[in-house]
Amino acid sequence: MTIAPTKLLLRLCVIILVMTISFASAGDAPRDERSPSVGMSARIEQIVLPGSELVVKPIEDYDSPVIVRIVETYPHGDAFRYDMIYYGLDPGTYDLRDYLQRADRTSLDDLQPINIEVRAVLPPGQIEPHKLNAGEHPSLGGYRTLTIVLGVNWVLGLLLIVFYRRGRRATGDETSVATPCLADRLRPYVDDAIAGKLTRNQLAQLERMLLAHWRGRLGLE
Incomplete structure (x- = not known):
């Protein structure tokens, strides 16, 4: 019973x-x-x-x-x-x-x-409480599951940080070693020439850069 x-x-x-x-x-x-x-x-x-x-x-x-x-x-x-x-x-x-x-x-x-x-204290016919039945509870995971999830998230976060920093470092290195193109080097001289501030030395340097550029393009070097 x-x-x-x-x-x-x-x-x-x-x-x-x-x-x-x-x-x-x-x-x-x-x-x-x-x-x-x-x-x-x-x-x-x-x-x-x-x-x-x-x-x-x-x-x-x-x-x-x-x-x-x-x-x-x-x-x-x-x-x-x-x-x-x-x-x-x-x-x-x-x-x-x-x-x-x-x-x-x-x-x-x-x-x-x-x-x-x-001797009974309560009158006859009293209703007893219902029996307690153990019900099923949804499985939400325990301490072990929580530890695994936190560990995986920690590793993923660490990898993201490492690759992000490596990508930024590589981008910075490429930017620092990149050689300015001819247009970038000529822009200050053109701006000074338009403003009427170009000196004789700057004009001579501008001519040398143009001459070197076209000699390289024409294969005369």
């Missing part, structure tokens, strides 16, 4: 609470509480049970309606006297013998019933 997660969590909390908390006796009169409400602790103190020592059965079913703990055990002649604490998780009538066993694993047939009644 499948147990609702909320109900299972409640039972586990109660089991842990029962196994870790000891309640001190209140007053001199032993307590004999046989009718607690659901989820509330109850005590049975100084109850004498014949036979060898009793211990609590190991909890194997987390859907058990009653959780029992033996707080103290005292020798009592050829019997033992016990202080017990228990929790009822489901309403109903139960026998605490079903949750006990002898330390020497002998029979419990000589024990009288230890009946209790767990």
Whole structure:
């Protein structure tokens, strides 16, 4: 039978609470509480049970309606006297013998019933919460996927930077070593000639450049 997660969590909390908390006796009169409400602790103190020592059965079913703990055990002649604490998780009538066993694993047939009644607090017909079903979630990738994506982007960015700088450097080198053409060299002289600022030396240099250019074009050198 499948147990609702909320109900299972409640039972586990109660089991842990029962196994870790000891309640001190209140007053001199032993307590004999046989009718607690659901989820509330109850005590049975100084109850004498014949036979060898009793211990609590190991909890194997987390859907058990009653959780029992033996707080103290005292020798009592050829019997033992016990202080017990228990929790009822489901309403109903139960026998605490079903949750006990002898330390020497002998029979419990000589024990009288230890009946209790767990009372319901809520009226009948209450609706329990729906069971929680684990749904499927879309896979968005984990830490490993994120690391791979960031690594690839980092490498691509580095390559872009390297090739961009290399391209700019190559362009700069070509620009720096490029030889000015004849038109570029003649432009200052032409501008000065139009403005009437051309000197004799500049005019002679202009003639030499034109002469050298045409001699090269005509193959006279």
